[in-house]
Amino acid sequence: xxxxxxxxxxxxxxxxxxxxxxxxxxxxxxxxxxxxxxxxxxxxxxxxxxxxxxxxxxxxxxxxxxxxxxxxxxxxxxxxxxxxxxxxxxxxxxxxxxxxxxxxxxxxxxxxxxxxxxxxxxxxxxxxxxxxxxxxxxxxxxxxxxxxxxxxxxxxxxxxxxxxxxxxxxxxxxxxxxxxxxxxxxxxxxxxxxxxxxxxxxxxxxxxxxxxxxxxxxxxxxxxxxxxxxxxxxxxxxxxxxxxxxxxxxxxxxxxxxxxxxxxxxxxxxxxxxxxxxxxxxxxxxxxxxxxxxxxxx
Numbered sequence: 001x002x003x004x005x006x007x008x009x010x011x012x013x014x015x016x017x018x019x020x021x022x023x024x025x026x027x028x029x030x031x032x033x034x035x036x037x038x039x040x041x042x043x044x045x046x047x048x049x050x051x052x053x054x055x056x057x058x059x060x061x062x063x064x065x066x067x068x069x070x071x072x073x074x075x076x077x078x079x080x081x082x083x084x085x086x087x088x089x090x091x092x093x094x095x096x097x098x099x100x101x102x103x104x105x106x107x108x109x110x111x112x113x114x115x116x117x118x119x120x121x122x123x124x125x126x127x128x129x130x131x132x133x134x135x136x137x138x139x140x141x142x143x144x145x146x147x148x149x150x151x152x153x154x155x156x157x158x159x160x161x162x163x164x165x166x167x168x169x170x171x172x173x174x175x176x177x178x179x180x181x182x183x184x185x186x187x188x189x190x191x192x193x194x195x196x197x198x199x200x201x202x203x204x205x206x207x208x209x210x211x212x213x214x215x216x217x218x219x220x221x222x223x224x225x226x227x228x229x230x231x232x233x234x235x236x237x238x239x240x241x242x243x244x245x246x247x248x249x250x251x252x253x254x255x256x257x258x259x260x261x262x263x264x265x266x267x268x269x270x271x272x273x274x275x276x277x278x279x280x281x282x283x284x285x286x287x288x289x290x291x292x293x294x295x296x297x298x
């Protein structure tokens with residue numbers, strides 16, 4: 001199938017933005033509890049996207065059904081997924097989490113098969129097995145490292161899996177007929193604001209009163225994550241899903257970990273081993289095989 005040029009520009013933008021923001025999330029950790037950082041991020045993203053809608057003449061007044069859909073997307077994407085990911089990055093390297101998200105097309109395609117009748121092929125399943133084996137090898141060094149009995153690596157992996165499943169659920173929701181009935185960008189803006197409010201409530205419950213980090217790096221990272229990695233990237237990515245489908249849109253997750261691991265190597269000192277090289281290679285090869293011709297029958 002041939003996609004419009006706009007979709008390929010969106011693909012490139014999503015790949016580059018999300019491939020470089022895994023490290024930026026690290027600037028949000030430490031002083032400010034993760035859930036407060038998530039709340040600030042989506043407050044910025046929702047306001048930025050809302051202002052863009054108003055500038056384009058799109059009303060933010062939505063019917064009740066659209067608000068219910070926005071709340072559902074917010075619960076999975078902007079609350080569940082991001083809280084899991086931020087907390088996972090407290091225990092494992094950001095590049096490793098990014099490589100793990102190369103598996104996003106697996107639950108995306110399988111859930112689309114279950115709920116949208118988009119069948120998967122034997123080639124897709126074979127490639128997925130190779131990719132999963134690669135991710136397991138990539139994690140081998142971390143799983144074998146001493147943790148002083150804390151179990152932090154295992155916790156990080158569990159949190160990562162929770163984030164992956166939440167993200168996939170949100171992705172598949174964007175491909176439903178329900179999603180197509182509502183104005184896309186206003187619903188996304190409102191969803192981000194709902195996510196910000198929900199995260200603020202969770203943060204008050206878990207961590208107490210709002211906390212702020214006065215470092216310029218924190219503010220700069222927050223603005224980058226709020227405007228570029230949230231408002232811009234999610235607008236592009238969710239539009240891609242509506243044009244390409246959940247499995248196809250997740251093609252970007254093949255390239256995102258390559259960019260993220262390179263950055264993690266330079267800035268975090270991630271040390272490659274034969275197993276991690278083999279694992280990263282298998283993960284990418286497996287996903288390329290899974291996404292090749294014959295992968296899926298619509």
